[in-house]
Amino acid sequence: MSYIVNTNTFGNNFTPPKRRTSKMLVWVKTLLYPLQVLYDTMFGTYKDGNTAADYNNSTTYAIGDQVKYTDKAIYQNYVSSTGVLPTNTSYWFKVQDNFVGIEPRMKYNSQHIVLEWALNEWFGTTFVNTPSDSDIYILNNTNSDTTFWVGAVENESSLVVANNADIFGWIQAEDISQSFNYFTIFVPIAVANALTSEAPDSVPNISTNRANIIKKLADTYVLAGITYNVETY
Numbered sequence: 001m002s003y004i005v006n007t008n009t010f011g012n013n014f015t016p017p018k019r020r021t022s023k024m025l026v027w028v029k030t031l032l033y034p035l036q037v038l039y040d041t042m043f044g045t046y047k048d049g050n051t052a053a054d055y056n057n058s059t060t061y062a063i064g065d066q067v068k069y070t071d072k073a074i075y076q077n078y079v080s081s082t083g084v085l086p087t088n089t090s091y092w093f094k095v096q097d098n099f100v101g102i103e104p105r106m107k108y109n110s111q112h113i114v115l116e117w118a119l120n121e122w123f124g125t126t127f128v129n130t131p132s133d134s135d136i137y138i139l140n141n142t143n144s145d146t147t148f149w150v151g152a153v154e155n156e157s158s159l160v161v162a163n164n165a166d167i168f169g170w171i172q173a174e175d176i177s178q179s180f181n182y183f184t185i186f187v188p189i190a191v192a193n194a195l196t197s198e199a200p201d202s203v204p205n206i207s208t209n210r211a212n213i214i215k216k217l218a219d220t221y222v223l224a225g226i227t228y229n230v231e232t233y
Helices: 007-013 022-048 102-106 112-122 156-162 164-170 189-193 208-221
Strands: 066-068 074-077 092-096 137-140 148-150 171-173 183-187 228-232
Touching (some): 007 022, 112 208, 183 189, 183 208
Parallel strands (some): 183 228
Antiparallel strands (some): 137 183, 148 171
């Protein structure tokens, strides 16, 4: 039970002293109980985060059970069921869109170590400051400087102003169309393959669909104009 909103304490404090008998307090608690359940199952976890287990197709869920589905949202069962996906609104309703609370998500940003933390928290791996064999980590890439040519020979540098046909002899960039990724997100191969049901990837490749799932979170915090890629290991 969350102690930020506690209907038991509220009911006790706002019941007149002469009416604070055991029977009366039980009656007040019963009246307020739905409000406490609503807060605990929705608003409390929206703030701090929800630790519900991943949905399991073979588990029998009772009324009130909560699960985390593949979309990272939290669903609550209101009709006891087995093998019914949380997206079936006849059995489940969505409690919150993200299992990570709003307060932790407010701290996410594009800083190297913070983005690593966010990726590991979101995809269920354990963050390790020194990368190991089980966590998602980021490495900066080394950029190879682009070479500029100012005139193929010395006298062409002045002639190009008058002769537009010699524009490429005046200045051109080597590999000007080359795209550069500033960093790489490395994802454990088992974690990547668990993202979708398509054919398994092989190191260091990752399917477009799986890479896009990783990027959906990363793109939210990576600064505009900073390009990156995703690989498995």
